[in-house]
Amino acid sequence: QKATSPKPGQATAWSRPAVQKNINRPKLVVGIVVDQMRWDYLYRYANRYTDGGFKRLLKDGFSCENTLINYTPTITACGHTCIYTGSVPAVHGIVGNDWYNRELSRDVYCAEDSTVNTVGSTSNAGKMSPRNMQVTTIGDELRLSNNFQSKVVGVAIKDRGAILPAGHSATAAYWYDGTTGNWVTSTYYMTQLPDWATDFNSMKWPARYLSQPWTPLYPIETYTLSTADNKPYEGPFKPAVNPTFPHNLGGDKGTPFKSISSTPFGNTMTLEFAKKALEAYGLGKGSVTDMLAISLSSTDYVGHQFGPNSVEVEDTYLRLDKDLAAFFKYLDEKVGKGQYLFFITADHGVAHVPGFMQENKLPGASWSEGKAVSDLNKLAKEQFGVEKAIEGAGNYQLYLNYDAISQAGKSATDVRDFLINTLLKDPAISNAFPLQNLMTTTLPEPMRTMMANGFNRKRSGDIQFVLQPGYIDGGKTGTTHGLWYAYDAHIPLVFMGWGVHAGKSNRTMGMTDITPTIAAMLHIQMPSGNVGHVIEEVAR
Ligand SMILES: Nc1ncnc2c1ncn2[C@@H]1O[C@H](COP(=O)(O)OP(=O)(O)OP(=O)(O)O)[C@@H](O)[C@H]1O
Ligand SMILES: [Ca+2]
Numbered sequence: 001q002k003a004t005s006p007k008p009g010q011a012t013a014w015s016r017p018a019v020q021k022n023i024n025r026p027k028l029v030v031g032i033v034v035d036q037m038r039w040d041y042l043y044r045y046a047n048r049y050t051d052g053g054f055k056r057l058l059k060d061g062f063s064c065e066n067t068l069i070n071y072t073p074t075i076t077a078c079g080h081t082c083i084y085t086g087s088v089p090a091v092h093g094i095v096g097n098d099w100y101n102r103e104l105s106r107d108v109y110c111a112e113d114s115t116v117n118t119v120g121s122t123s124n125a126g127k128m129s130p131r132n133m134q135v136t137t138i139g140d141e142l143r144l145s146n147n148f149q150s151k152v153v154g155v156a157i158k159d160r161g162a163i164l165p166a167g168h169s170a171t172a173a174y175w176y177d178g179t180t181g182n183w184v185t186s187t188y189y190m191t192q193l194p195d196w197a198t199d200f201n202s203m204k205w206p207a208r209y210l211s212q213p214w215t216p217l218y219p220i221e222t223y224t225l226s227t228a229d230n231k232p233y234e235g236p237f238k239p240a241v242n243p244t245f246p247h248n249l250g251g252d253k254g255t256p257f258k259s260i261s262s263t264p265f266g267n268t269m270t271l272e273f274a275k276k277a278l279e280a281y282g283l284g285k286g287s288v289t290d291m292l293a294i295s296l297s298s299t300d301y302v303g304h305q306f307g308p309n310s311v312e313v314e315d316t317y318l319r320l321d322k323d324l325a326a327f328f329k330y331l332d333e334k335v336g337k338g339q340y341l342f343f344i345t346a347d348h349g350v351a352h353v354p355g356f357m358q359e360n361k362l363p364g365a366s367w368s369e370g371k372a373v374s375d376l377n378k379l380a381k382e383q384f385g386v387e388k389a390i391e392g393a394g395n396y397q398l399y400l401n402y403d404a405i406s407q408a409g410k411s412a413t414d415v416r417d418f419l420i421n422t423l424l425k426d427p428a429i430s431n432a433f434p435l436q437n438l439m440t441t442t443l444p445e446p447m448r449t450m451m452a453n454g455f456n457r458k459r460s461g462d463i464q465f466v467l468q469p470g471y472i473d474g475g476k477t478g479t480t481h482g483l484w485y486a487y488d489a490h491i492p493l494v495f496m497g498w499g500v501h502a503g504k505s506n507r508t509m510g511m512t513d514i515t516p517t518i519a520a521m522l523h524i525q526m527p528s529g530n531v532g533h534v535i536e537e538v539a540r
């Protein structure tokens, strides 16, 4: 077939325009991580959502309906790091919120940094930085793509929710200090709080919200998707005895401003602060793409305290839906509809409260890692004469005390296998094995890959254990997350705005695919530890 010559400037299979004059990019990328938002929360309350919030996302955006976390533990710090790096704990090094450090013989916190100081408050809440993260973020790559002209700002109540997403070369990261009620940062980013942030703090949002009780948005009898308000397996706001509305807040003498974090108003306050940051830094107003990384932590605190089937969680999502609707309207006005690339996701899900599951004859129970470790150490001492055979624990892993074992003249393998066999007698435990034997241990997918992706050779433990489905490491009230099961690992992922065509896909995608997809859309390099794949349906 005779090849027809291409019209001037028309790119065809065999020719490309000599110079791509200007690459089309959005003014701003806005990411929102909803802490602990299970994918099903998009649909569970759908008949009560407004048109401008979650429903707008699902109508105008592209929803990746089957996005699964591809590592364990499914925990906040690992989630925020993966979302903005496309990497996994085996590579990025953030193996938990905290993890045991043998050299220091103590747990270290993911964002701790003793070489920096708090800015904006008198407490130690600011001695934080991204130093423990061993890879670049999409924000770092954006700044690297244009010699640091782009601005990247992180905002969250939880320090790890602002610091890890914003990256190493962030323009700024801000988080909330519950001891003083101030939004703070650290000397890693700047030496003093900018005036706009000081002004925000002087508006005393926390005191304003905490001065009145948290009452449901609608009459409580309309919350038919949730269980009764007064349940023994929900956690009250101390000093209250019952976990029931109206929730009086600020009763915590020591940290009077902390409780706003555990209410939907924490999300409202975070979005208000994020708007001030967008305006102050002129995000989206320059000649290059900027980035605003927001994390809404309050959904996690409420979820832990009350659980997925509570009125409190339903109320939190109904209020969040309205906050998001207002925020999208704000972005349309401030940046321009279609001028910003928006995505929303979660850092992990959560299990139903064990008490609720048992009440409804469903599998689930509470288990205590602390108790298990002390029992195991007692048995190891009787059996081998070894003091504290397990020297550290966390993230469903145990760290063997090699020094104590060799001092007792015993074999580490014998002690390790004894601990594993003892653990396997526990009905709460579904599996336990040495992490160095992970690849020869019979495990189904996606469990094997998730654990291999979660295993960092220098920071992870020696023994991995897995709780039965529905089991949690917790107490009499509330719930938590961290395992490989769908309720912890199936997260929402919706892109909307610039370059995004409305639609949805049920193809299995990974949390690691978010960052390479954005990198492809922006035509910038993917971060240094990326293992994810571009979502073609979005970045087409
Ligand atoms: N098993 C649990 N049961 C009830 N509440 C919990 C549980 N685990 C954590 N919480 C509460 O949830 C809140 C969040 O805890 P924290 O900030 O330490 O992070 P986390 O929830 O443990 O982990 P992540 O930050 O990954 O969600 C805290 O108020 C904590 O007391
Ligand atoms: Ca309640």
Ligand SMILES: [Mg+2]
Binding pocket: 036, 076, 300, 301, 304
């Ligand atoms: Mg949590």
